Amino acid sequence: MIQGPRLLELWTRHKEAFEAPVRSFELPRFGKRFEDRTYQMGVLNLSPDSTYRESVCHTVEAALYRARRMTLEGAAMVDIGAESTTDSADLVSIEQQIDRMRPVVGPLAEEGIICSVETYHPVVAVAMLEAGAGVINLTGRVDDRSMYEAIARHEAGLVLCYTPGETARSSDDLPPAGAVFDEQIAYFRDRLRRVEECGVARIWLDPGFGFALNLSDGSDRIRYQTESILQSFRLRVLGWPVAVQMTGSVWLFRDEVRVSPVHAATLAGLSRANLLRCHEVPKVQPVLRLMEMEPADV
DSSP states (O other), X not given: OXXXXXXXXXXXXXXXXXXXXXXXXXXXGGTEEEOSSOEEEEEEEOOTTOSOGGGBOOSXXXXXXXXXXXXXXXXXXXXXXXXXXXXXXXXXXXXXXXXXXXXXXXXXXXXXXXEEEEESOXXXXXXXXXXXXXXXXXXXXOOOHHHHHHHHHTTOEEEEEOOSSSBTTOOOOOOOXXXXXXXXXXXXXXXXXXXXXXXXXXXXXXXOGGGOTTSOTTHHHHHXXXXXXXXXXXXXXXXXXXXXXXXXXXXXXXXGXXXXXXXXXXXXXXXXXXXXXXXXXXXXXXXXXXXXXXXXXX
């Protein structure tokens, strides 16, 4: 159960991680600095296979409109993807991903809007950096040094996602709940060594629970995702800010599934997450503003 005594016990048991400082950094091309607080990453899907229909944009004009609107609503950056991670979605070629994203990323970057590009293809990542992307949301276990060197050269950010398999599309099972954070810590230590050697200096760590694709939408999946949010602060011991996905369970919320990110954002804020990947920016932003208010004198 998610109640005060349970949260207190969790935070006390992992007090060192909960209080661990994380790095602040700036994306120089955009004049945007990220401190140890919570920001939103608004989602924009260019894949017609994406299951969250409200974030799907079928034209360049619709994508530009959604990106600008989410920015006005409070998103610090816009996360753009051209291939869905759902198991029923078609694979999208590298060329088609670039063709889908370049006409959106370029104009937004010229307007000063930070674009994060979600991909596990180094070729796509480098092409989008050259088009103006400010962040690469890496959803795979990539060993290509040239991609990391390109991120460093462009002074861009990197979201390192944990995936049980090679990519977010892989069908590998998740580790047991009791072992997943130990595995994630080991995974991130290895990845951080690689990317820092290449000069990458702007990083978020994402536990990747949004990719629990081997679990169907039901009690097991939402419990796994919720527990991952509550324990995500444990990654702070690695010294970098933490990014998390805002969950959406049709099984639990039914017709009100579009308010489910508000529940997730509340838990993520309490767990000191730094970047929330969210489909419902205007619904979540008031939660973040409330959490930053000074407490009332009682």
